[in-house]
Amino acid sequence: xxxxxxxxxxxxxxxxxxxxxxxxxxxxxxxxxxxxxxxxxxxxxxxxxxxxxxxxxxxxxxxxxxxxxxxxxxxxxxxxxxxxxxxxxxxxxxxxxxxxxxxxxxxxxxxxxxxxxxxxxxxxxxxxxxxxxxxxxxxxxxxxxxxxxxxxxxxxxxxxxxxxxxxxxxxxxxxxxxxxxxxxxxxxxxxxxxxxxxxxxxxxxxxxxxxxxxxxxxxxxxxxxxxxxxxxxxxxxxxxxxxxxxxxxxxxxxxxxxxxxxxxxxxxxxxxxxxxxxxxxxxxxxxxxxxxxxxxxxxxxxxxxxxxxxxxxxxxxxxxxxxxxxxxxxxxxxxxxxxxxxxxxxxxxx
Numbered sequence: 001x002x003x004x005x006x007x008x009x010x011x012x013x014x015x016x017x018x019x020x021x022x023x024x025x026x027x028x029x030x031x032x033x034x035x036x037x038x039x040x041x042x043x044x045x046x047x048x049x050x051x052x053x054x055x056x057x058x059x060x061x062x063x064x065x066x067x068x069x070x071x072x073x074x075x076x077x078x079x080x081x082x083x084x085x086x087x088x089x090x091x092x093x094x095x096x097x098x099x100x101x102x103x104x105x106x107x108x109x110x111x112x113x114x115x116x117x118x119x120x121x122x123x124x125x126x127x128x129x130x131x132x133x134x135x136x137x138x139x140x141x142x143x144x145x146x147x148x149x150x151x152x153x154x155x156x157x158x159x160x161x162x163x164x165x166x167x168x169x170x171x172x173x174x175x176x177x178x179x180x181x182x183x184x185x186x187x188x189x190x191x192x193x194x195x196x197x198x199x200x201x202x203x204x205x206x207x208x209x210x211x212x213x214x215x216x217x218x219x220x221x222x223x224x225x226x227x228x229x230x231x232x233x234x235x236x237x238x239x240x241x242x243x244x245x246x247x248x249x250x251x252x253x254x255x256x257x258x259x260x261x262x263x264x265x266x267x268x269x270x271x272x273x274x275x276x277x278x279x280x281x282x283x284x285x286x287x288x289x290x291x292x293x294x295x296x297x298x299x300x301x302x303x304x305x306x307x308x309x310x311x312x313x314x315x316x317x318x319x320x321x322x323x324x325x326x327x328x329x330x331x332x333x334x335x336x337x338x339x340x341x342x343x344x345x346x347x348x349x350x
Contacts, residue, residue, distance in 0.1 A: 040221065046229065242312055
């Protein structure tokens with residue numbers, strides 16, 4: 001077993017097993033007077049530490065690929081881990097977030113008109129997916145055109161091409177049309193798209209993380225907090241791996257990468273802290289809370305569905321590296337279904 005494999009085993013044990021052990025230790029705490037409140041507070045503190053560690057470790061693993069070859073995003077092992085993370089993110093959106101949005105917006109606590117006369121959760125999720133597509137497509141095109149124009153201006157100035165040479169080039173490419181982008185331009189366009197994907201993915205994750213963090217922080221029953229603690233630690237870790245891989249492949253500057261990683265890691269713990277602060281006044285079954293949480297959850301689900309399928313999974317599964325390697329392709333399928341399956345299974349307890 002290599003050092004990278006050993007580190008992965010240690011991380012998985014820390015993230016997935018410790019929350020179970022911490023939860024088990026509080027089984028009888030609520031028996032005494034006021035004990036349930038004490039147990040809930042203790043579990044929330046454990047949740048903050050566990051989720052913070054899980055997210056931080058998850059997003060850090062791909063970054064370590066700069067120095068640890070076994071963790072490099074171009075290696076087959078990391079591709080399989082990324083497929084697993086993509087399955088986790090997709091299941092999070094479809095099995096955890098979207099059903100919660102449907103349930104909240106169809107609650108009897110809300111007015112029948114308009115909330116129960118129209119499937120707002122599905123509609124908002126669709127709009128969010130389309131919005132993610134528009135942002136992804138437009139921003140990629142903009143940055144591509146901007147960079148190509150910049151490269152050509154610099155190349156033209158350096159070459160000092162004469163007028164006749166420019167005319168000949170123009171005629172050879174269809175009367176004034178610029179020549180097709182070169183390898184450098186395509187690489188820059190791909191980097192720009194990966195940066196956009198990273199921002200869109202983080203947006204979807206952050207929106208959901210705030211909601212679920214506030215929900216956990218405002219909860220007063222240990223039986224509600226325990227499954228959330230385990231589920232959040234699990235998918236925060238693998239969402240971090242997916243996001244970290246995007247950040248590294250997008251070639252962000254160290255400061256930008258660090259900032260985005262910190263935002264991802266701190267969002268859910270910050271939501272828990274907010275939930276703790278408003279727990280005495282927060283009514284999760286109130287009309288306002290159900291409406292806001294339902295709409296934001298639906299939007300988050302739509303963004304994560306788009307990003308997981310189009311930007312994380314399709315980009316890798318349709319690459320020549322995978323298509324030309326049937327054994328690796330089969331392994332990626334298995335990894336994808338395992339990630340989606342494990343995350344779906346957690347819905348049984350959340």
